[in-house]
Amino acid sequence: MQLTYRKAFKTILVRDLTIAIRHRDDIFNPLLFFIITVSLFPLGIGPEANTLMKIAPGIIWVAALLATLLSLERLFKNDHADGSLEQLLLSPCPTFVLVLAKITAHWIITGLPLIIIAPLLGVLLNLHQDSYLALMLTLLIGTPVLSLLGAIGVALTVGIKKGGVLLSLLILPLYIPVLIFATSAIDAASMNLPYDGQLAIIGAIFVGSLTLAPFAVGSALKVSIN
Amino acid sequence: MWKWLHPYSNPQTTYNLCGTLTPWFAGISAILLTIGLAMSLVFSPPDYQQGESVRIFYIHVPSAMLSMGIYLGMAISALCALVWQMKLTETSIAAMAPVGATFTAIALFTGAAWGKPMWGTWWVWDARLTSELILLFLYLGVIALHNAFEDKELAGKAASVLALVGVINLPIIHYSVEWWNTLHQGATISKFDKPSMSTDMLIPFAISFFGFAFMVASLICIRFKAEIIARNSMRPWVKALAMEKEAN
Amino acid sequence: MSNTTNLLTANKLTCIREDRLLFEELSFTVNPGDIIQIEGANGTGKTSLLRILAGLSQPYSGNVLYKDTPINDSEEEYKADLLFLGHLAGVKGEMSSEENLQFYLTMHGLDASVAEETLSEVSLYGFEDALASHLSAGQHRRIALARLWQSKSKIWILDEPFTAIDKAGVKKLEDLFLQHAEHGGAVILTTHQDLSLKSSNFHKIVLTHQFI
Numbered sequence: 001m002q003l004t005y006r007k008a009f010k011t012i013l014v015r016d017l018t019i020a021i022r023h024r025d026d027i028f029n030p031l032l033f034f035i036i037t038v039s040l041f042p043l044g045i046g047p048e049a050n051t052l053m054k055i056a057p058g059i060i061w062v063a064a065l066l067a068t069l070l071s072l073e074r075l076f077k078n079d080h081a082d083g084s085l086e087q088l089l090l091s092p093c094p095t096f097v098l099v100l101a102k103i104t105a106h107w108i109i110t111g112l113p114l115i116i117i118a119p120l121l122g123v124l125l126n127l128h129q130d131s132y133l134a135l136m137l138t139l140l141i142g143t144p145v146l147s148l149l150g151a152i153g154v155a156l157t158v159g160i161k162k163g164g165v166l167l168s169l170l171i172l173p174l175y176i177p178v179l180i181f182a183t184s185a186i187d188a189a190s191m192n193l194p195y196d197g198q199l200a201i202i203g204a205i206f207v208g209s210l211t212l213a214p215f216a217v218g219s220a221l222k223v224s225i226n
Numbered sequence: 227m228w229k230w231l232h233p234y235s236n237p238q239t240t241y242n243l244c245g246t247l248t249p250w251f252a253g254i255s256a257i258l259l260t261i262g263l264a265m266s267l268v269f270s271p272p273d274y275q276q277g278e279s280v281r282i283f284y285i286h287v288p289s290a291m292l293s294m295g296i297y298l299g300m301a302i303s304a305l306c307a308l309v310w311q312m313k314l315t316e317t318s319i320a321a322m323a324p325v326g327a328t329f330t331a332i333a334l335f336t337g338a339a340w341g342k343p344m345w346g347t348w349w350v351w352d353a354r355l356t357s358e359l360i361l362l363f364l365y366l367g368v369i370a371l372h373n374a375f376e377d378k379e380l381a382g383k384a385a386s387v388l389a390l391v392g393v394i395n396l397p398i399i400h401y402s403v404e405w406w407n408t409l410h411q412g413a414t415i416s417k418f419d420k421p422s423m424s425t426d427m428l429i430p431f432a433i434s435f436f437g438f439a440f441m442v443a444s445l446i447c448i449r450f451k452a453e454i455i456a457r458n459s460m461r462p463w464v465k466a467l468a469m470e471k472e473a474n
Numbered sequence: 475m476s477n478t479t480n481l482l483t484a485n486k487l488t489c490i491r492e493d494r495l496l497f498e499e500l501s502f503t504v505n506p507g508d509i510i511q512i513e514g515a516n517g518t519g520k521t522s523l524l525r526i527l528a529g530l531s532q533p534y535s536g537n538v539l540y541k542d543t544p545i546n547d548s549e550e551e552y553k554a555d556l557l558f559l560g561h562l563a564g565v566k567g568e569m570s571s572e573e574n575l576q577f578y579l580t581m582h583g584l585d586a587s588v589a590e591e592t593l594s595e596v597s598l599y600g601f602e603d604a605l606a607s608h609l610s611a612g613q614h615r616r617i618a619l620a621r622l623w624q625s626k627s628k629i630w631i632l633d634e635p636f637t638a639i640d641k642a643g644v645k646k647l648e649d650l651f652l653q654h655a656e657h658g659g660a661v662i663l664t665t666h667q668d669l670s671l672k673s674s675n676f677h678k679i680v681l682t683h684q685f686i
Contacts, residue, residue: 003583011580019568083562086530091581092554152391156384160374169370170388173363174395177402184409205398216391219308223383226531377492379534460493 008093009101016105026074031113034067038121049126056125057135057186063121064114064139065146065175069168071110072150075102076158076221085158086225095218103144103151103214111143127186134189138182141202148206148213149174155220177205238463240314241454244447251444255437262434270430279343286336288435289329290354292442293361294396296326300368301393304386316382317457319389320372321450325442327365333358353407357400364392378457479541481506481660482527482629486536489522495684496522499536506628506658507675509651511665514681520664521561521633523681527662528558528631540629554583557627559635563614567607571598571617574606584624596620596643612638622650630654632663 020026041059042052079085088098118139119132127135153171157163185198266284300322307315337355338348349355368385375381458464482504489496496519504510512520525531527538529545529552538545540552565574571593576586593602596616606614615638622630630651636644648671651661655675669676 003581008581011577015566015569015577018573019566022568081562082564082566083560084564084566086558086560086562087564087578088581089530090528090553090556090558091578092550092583093581094550152387156371156388157374159380163374166370166374169363170367173360173367173399174391176360177395177398180402180406184406212394216387220384220387223380223387226377226380226383379490460490460495 003093005093005097008091008097009104012088012098012101013105016102017108020105020109026071027109027113030067030071030110031117033070034063034114035117035121037063037066039124042125052126053128053190056122056127057131057183057190059125060118060121060127060135061138061142061179061182061186064118064143065172065179067114068110068143068146068150069171071106072147072154072167072171073164075106075151075154076224077154080158080225085221089221089225095221096214099151099214099217099221103147103217106151107144107147111139111147114143115139128190130192131186131190134186134195137199138185138202141199141206142178142182145178145202145206145209146175148209152213152216152220155217155224157224158221159224159226178202181205235312235314237314237317237454237458237461241451244451244454248444248447248451251440251447255440255444258433258437258440260437262430262432262437265430266427266434270427277343279340282336282340284431284434286333286340287431288438289336290333290358291435292438293326293330293333293358293365295439296322296329296442296446297361297365297389297393297396300326300389304389304393307382307386308390313379313382314454316379316386317453318446318450319368319382319385320378320453321446323365323368323372323385323389325445325449327362327369329438329442330358330362330365334362351407353404356403356407360399360403361396364396368392480504480539481508481541482662483539483542484527484536485539487523487526487533487538488535489519489526489531490534491519491522497681498684501536502679504629504660504662505675506660507655509655509661509663509671509676511663511669511676511678512681513664513678515683518681518683520681524558524631524633524662524664525560528556529553530558530560555627556629556631557582557621557625558631559618559621560633563611563618565606565614565617567605570603570605571609571613572602574617575620578621579624582621582625582627584626588624589620592620592623593617595623595646610638615639616643619647622647622654628659630659630661630663632661634664634666636665636667 038059041055045051045055076085079088089095091098115136118135122132122135150171153167153174154163156170157167160166181198181201185195185202188195188198263284267281270281270284272278272280300319303315303318303322306312307319334355337352337358341350341352341355342348368388371388372381372385375384455464455467480503484500484502487500488498500523502510512523514520522531526533529538529549540548540555545552564578565571569577572589575589575593579586579589590602593599596619598613598616598620601609601613606617609617619635619639635647639647644667648669651663652671654661
């Protein structure tokens, strides 16, 4: 019986999703964090509708970055602690396949719920009505990038005892381009301007990180389990 | 092709080489900086628009260029470390990162100091300053990651991966920040672009740039020596060296 | 080097951990049929050696050869022919014992449908549907060990396989090792117990504290 890449990918994906579903806090806590952070801003800035409308894209995206960051540790931390990470790395399937499978699972568990809940938060922040589609699209293309780049950071810090704060220091600067282009796309949409250029750039960043990140994660993991 | 490099995969040879180079680099740097800074800070003409404050340019721009250059050098070392498994190049990352971070900080500080007379405020989200700020974050990330590992060899490898990821991202970040800047600030800032240099500015600039570059080289050599010693403390040659120092 | 290919060769391995020299220029070969026990007091680098052999850690100098090719160059072939069980069982608490075993069998390209009967080999019959988080550490260990019964890998590297295993279980495992060796496999293990293995190919490698 041969282990094809597809089968290995599917096996790991199903395993990670099963674990997440049996351990639901992992899904809901980052989501709650996302909602609470966003709802703090009107309290801090004031409920004036125009101000909120102006800053809504930035707030939603920054909160999404932070929520992703919060959920990232789980990507490899538990596996590292119970020894299944080294077993995965020793399995005959190439490292990039298993890394991609784990990142995909992470995105389904954390990225997808963010996309679904984001329009609701748009309502809370009085987001411009023409911006909703842009918000969803940027999140749809952008959140996988967050998972991919974040995985590099987790892979580097998984062996360190207090890696949490360090992780944010390593990863947040790398998130800046996505943040810039996503918020500008949403802004452009609110002014009825075309925003496919920004989307295309985020798409390019996505393809780039999809091809390169798994290899970076692979070599980082090799260092971390040493 | 790699044969001539081979002796330098030996820590001791590299240590000695750095020891020989340091005084030369430091000396050249001292001479160039004395000439360059005297020319630029005292003798060069004030700018007709910016007045005397243009002199910050002679420190700000070299340190900004060097801060990027050092990051590039770090990434090249990282690539060698990961591809050819050269242990010494990992060590060199630890030597370069703090120097690079310092020069980034200098560039930021002088940039802010330049901003005060120009814009009347210490900080403007100008494209170059913002890029420098993010570069500083990247440097601090590499340093923090390096410090977080107990085992220095692992630290070097992890820092190599991060430096490579950083250098791939750096142009993207730089471009996106520049684009963001034009989007949000339009025409407010153009003064911060390099003033088109006349020869009486270019010469002092070039001299002080190379002065700073040699200063960076000597600092890196000194740090590199320290890192080599720290990692080879149980080697006989290091012990012999320590004995020798003690005897003097 | 002899003309018959060695299964695994340790070539002048030196290991340094946090400025401490664990072993220096260690060389040995592993042939089909060998059972090798790594002995030594705590802190002499037994686990480090096993992890280097498995390719999880990099030695300070030297290399490990699988069929005369460095394992870094023949990674996938080597991984397909290797079964490594470390200190940690690698069992997920959120999955049942059967699911855990099935996962590892699938990942090694083996038939996952035999997981249930394999669990009875390590006397976990009746626990196959229990979530692993409800089981003890010894039971986790046995889930991991169950993979040995199905493994088609030639090289087994086992770190303390007998911890938390009762006498009957130890006997069963020893028999399995002998059987594996007879079929041309090789076992490299560490243990604090005395092995009662009667085999001509049973060797010991002793690691001692290094003083410099």
